[in-house]
Amino acid sequence: MAGLRKIRVSGNGAVRWPVVAVTGLFLLLPAEPVWSPGAQSALAADAPAKGKPLLDEVVRKARQEGELVATISSSWRKTLIQPLTDAFRKRLGLDVKVTLANVESSQHFVMAIAETQAGAPPTYDVVQGTDSETMQLHGAGGTQRVENWEALLAEINPLVRSGKVRLDQIGQGPLRGQSFMFMANVKQLIYNTKLISEKDLPRTHAQLGDPKYKGKFSQPPWTTHWDIGLAALEKPDRNEWLDVVRKAGKNGGAVLYESAGVQRVILGEFAFALAQDRYMRQIFAKDPKAPIGSRFFDDYNGLTGFYHSVRTRPRHPAAATLFALWMTTPEAQAIWQPSDLQAVPYGDSKIDREFRLNIEKSKARVIGWLDNDKTLELLKWYGTEEGRKYVEAMARAIRGE
Amino acid sequence: MPSVIPFVRRRARIATADALPLAFSWLVLAVVIFLLAFVLYMTFVPSLPTEPGFTLRHWSNVASSRLLTKVVPNTVIVGFGTICIAAFFALPLAWLLNRTTLPLRTTFTTMIGIVPVIPGFILAMGWIMLLDERIGLINNVAANLLGLSSLPLGVKDTPWGMAWVLGLVLTPPIFFLVAGPLCRIDPSLEEVAGVIGMKQLTTLRRVTLPLVWPGILGGLIYTFMTAVSIFEIPALLGAASGKVPVLASEIFYSVRPGGPLTATFAYGAAGVYGTLLAVPSLVGLYFYLRVLERTERYQVITGKGYRPRETDLGPLNWIGIGFVISYLVLAVALPLLVLLWASLMPVLQLPSREALSKLSFINYDSLLEGLGGIAVIWNTVVLVLCVSLLVSFFSFMVSWVVVRTRIRSRKLIDMLVMVPHAIPSLAFAFALAMLGILASRWLAWLPLSGTIGIIVIAHIINRMPYGTRVMNSALGQVHHELEEIAQVCGTKTPTVMRRIILPLVKPSVVYLAVWTAMLSFQEVTMALFLSGPQNHVLAVSIWELWESGSLGTAAAGAVAMVATMSALMFAILSVARGPTAGLVGRGVAEPPVAEEP
Missing domain, CATH: 3.40.190.10 (Periplasmic binding protein-like II)
Structure with a gap:
């Protein structure tokens, strides 16, 4: 900060x-x-x-x-x-x-x-x-x-x-x-294949607020799954986005560190967790038969x-x-x-190679903080007093407040 | 007139004699005061103390409606629920293992000492695996037997569940606090009760318990404050998701509201909550000090020799053993089994035929190197030994001033030394880290930042509240007549401490040293925050493994940690008091003057 x-x-x-919109046009230019x-x-x-x-x-x-x-x-x-x-x-x-x-x-x-x-x-x-x-x-x-x-x-x-x-x-x-x-690493959904099929998983972050996922997932307490979302939206509205986070927070089963969330997905306590791709590889390296799979969101996936x-x-x-x-x-x-x-x-x-291929095949939209001016502007804004309060509100929303 | 002069001289001599413990007390308190002032200052700083600015934001943020409607009620339930459960187990255990002829007391006592070494997250995971509505083994079996889909029994998303797990974890502090004084009680007091016709239970209630009341009260206050400040167990059981927010989770998330990977941090918020936590703690402490004011009521160690009496439970022995075993099963065996299971599984899964086929020792491969090798072990040994010895020493000195002198500032000293327990360890660690940075800027010759020394200081400050509770109750039991006789004979205070008082309170000192060692061994928050290139300790290595997703290796490390600590504890206590009495309990309790007159 x-x-x-x-x-x-x-x-x-x-x-x-x-200004941001105009800046967005310049995104095409390096x-x-x-x-x-x-x-x-x-x-x-x-x-x-x-x-x-x-x-x-x-x-x-x-x-x-x-x-x-x-x-x-x-x-x-x-x-x-x-x-x-x-x-x-x-x-x-x-x-x-x-x-x-x-x-x-x-x-x-x-x-x-x-x-x-x-x-x-x-x-x-x-x-x-x-x-x-x-x-x-x-x-x-x-x-x-x-x-x-x-x-x-x-x-x-x-x-x-x-x-x-x-x-x-x-x-x-x-x-x-x-x-x-x-x-x-890239954020994504890691799910228990015995509890939920890939087609039943939420497609976008907004769908995490759907009542059919009530209590079925865990997400980490930090805002990294959500904060970059504003840079991915076509017409970002901060209040609307906060509502999306809040609904997902209220709908979630638990707020846990990613590693703990994935462990509890494997145990079968939760159907899926918001986590990074590394955990998938780590688990398959130890147990190739572990009942888990992963999927990218359609709207964006933070890198x-x-x-x-x-x-x-x-x-x-x-x-x-x-x-x-x-x-x-x-x-x-x-x-x-x-x-x-x-x-x-x-x-x-x-x-x-697999990392790139997965992203390419799934046509996932991967977005990082240093990708372009829009993401950089957003990162800078999060450093302002207004942005800091927004992050705090987002963090509280994740925890269901 | 001639009679007055010796009296005045004696007063002056005693005052001089108190100078040594007083100096040591203020030495440690100076650090405490400095850190407290820094933590308080941080509550008015927007983010880092090296930046300009003044804010009341940390204080205003606390005043949310949620605090009064949810956080405080939940915290109160968790705090009081924890002390109810811990006291329910600890008090009978302390009596059974110290004042009765129950067999296997050595083993049982050592096993109770293992509890703090088991990482809290393993215990919480274990209870989820046992009682969760969806995956809990006990729930599933019971529901199948009853023909139900699931049972509404669980530890998750309820303050009572948190209190249950925390109560099991925090039974040992009360046990150890009460066990020392309990086994030093002069049996003649209980015998008199028997002579006048009191029944055994009445004697226990009306004679024994009141005599160890300072120990119990100290233990309850300490346990309450510990219960409300532990984060990891409530977090795993639902506090983090906001369903059952407690003060500890509020502190954690107010410090890094966006989580550890985001740009916002506010360590001052931890200080605000610490101040809020300190208020009820100080109220409790006030009552505790009032109890201590009448120290003479609890002085059971006098110049007369005695041998502690042991009650033969007869046929009731089995009930006693059953009670001890049921606690050990709940607090030691079940989490140890989960720990062992997790360490043998490549990826943690519920027990099943398929899971059994996957059992392997792969997580134990290159475990020592994985944990950081000899350097990490060495750092841990240095940390544990230094903290254990220094906390015992400083606690003895502070308690001496509080309990055995009439110095005006003694109450202030006792309150000050207790305050660090209310301040979140994260805030203290941050204050110390800042101190280390300033020292490296202005006092480059002072090796503080990134050394094992800075972690030792943090642990000493953090453990002093418990240390002084133990020593207060122990010293409070030793009658003044013993040192007065020595002083009349011309013995100096350091000699009185070393040759008379210390041997008499040795059981409590050993309790304290062992217990402090255990707590230092497993502490993560401060060690993680203060870690530098050369001062990594074992608990941090295990935490890093768990946090990075290597639960199996972390569990293997924890199994090794538990095994090592159990062996060490047993060995230390055996050496302290001979092989048959190698226990924290009654063996070491036999005072050297315990010869029948």
């Missing part, structure tokens, strides 16, 4: 809808320079010449720093820490002390913002968090831009170097050059991207830069993905 207040666009915090295949190839050809000496210089500095302290997702197994450390050091020829810690980003980012505001040195050189959290930290001045990130990324990440992945797939919107996406950011005034900036960029590589992905099972939207693994 602190950060978002600083990146507020309009003076009074209110968004004028005609906000960032177009990375055409030709341009990408040029970058790829240019990268070895420019990138190698730059990378060598950063590596030299990282060696001098001698240490790196970074966060990794709290959902990642601790058994990943050593392989990630070893692979990172080996790939970049670093003999530095690496400390990776599982950190609950939602709690740490508050501290990170406070550290920045107090002028205290950051606890971690690199932090990972969701797009909305990273935007807060960015707005509070808690992230540091990586100089020559394009050339460095092309040098470190073979997918970028070969032109298979565009730079704007890794560094998007306001976070370009500041934060680097390394994984993502949450996860980013690594170098903190402002880090103790080890060069090592931090290398780690944030290296975490986007297939090499790093090959270590964490088999156990965490989250997808990399630009990745080339089986999970990543």
